[in-house]
Amino acid sequence: MGKAADTPRAAAAEAAVVAEAAKVHLLESYFSPFSARVSNWAGGHVAFALALVAVLVWAAFGPLTHYSDIWMLVINTGTTIVTFLMVFIIQSSQNRDTRALQVKIDELIRATRGANNSLIDLEQLTPTEIGDLHQRYLTIATKAREMGLDFDGSTPAMAPANKTPDTGSERSAA
Numbered sequence: 001m002g003k004a005a006d007t008p009r010a011a012a013a014e015a016a017v018v019a020e021a022a023k024v025h026l027l028e029s030y031f032s033p034f035s036a037r038v039s040n041w042a043g044g045h046v047a048f049a050l051a052l053v054a055v056l057v058w059a060a061f062g063p064l065t066h067y068s069d070i071w072m073l074v075i076n077t078g079t080t081i082v083t084f085l086m087v088f089i090i091q092s093s094q095n096r097d098t099r100a101l102q103v104k105i106d107e108l109i110r111a112t113r114g115a116n117n118s119l120i121d122l123e124q125l126t127p128t129e130i131g132d133l134h135q136r137y138l139t140i141a142t143k144a145r146e147m148g149l150d151f152d153g154s155t156p157a158m159a160p161a162n163k164t165p166d167t168g169s170e171r172s173a174a
Contacts (some may be wrong), residue, residue: 001070035090
């Protein structure tokens with residue numbers, strides 16, 4: 001078989017790869033917002049209240065069913081299924097949030113004059129390498145304190161609400 005026979009196969013293989021990538025992107029475009037909404041809802045007071053009501057209703061049926069095996073199976077199965085699905089939903093949401101924060105931090109490091117740009121993509125290092133860097137920065141902080149360069153962890157004072165930050169003059173009540 002010559003090059004002419006391979007070309008349609010290569011084109012078909014490439015088309016299959018592109019189609020698969022489109023399917024993955026379509027799935028991500030639906031799953032990502034879905035997982036964010038479910039995670040936000042599941043962490044709210046309404047979800048907690050519904051879970052509490054479900055457990056109380058289940059508990060109330062205990063004496064009526066003589067605490068049967070089926071009664072136990074209902075709560076065990078329900079909680080197992082919900083937990084299993086929520087692990088993936090919450091992890092997806094957490095992964096997305098972590099990546100977004102990491103990009104923001106990387107941009108701050110990149111844009112800050114005097115910052116150590118080698119800290120960009122720090123999350124790619126092994127836990128041991130990160131621990132070594134952590135120890136290095138702890139040593140730097142200790143030496144800075146010994147030199148009298150104590151770190152002030154307080155927040156700068158803010159101007160009162162009725163004063164402008166630049167001049168301290170009264171704002172007009174317009």
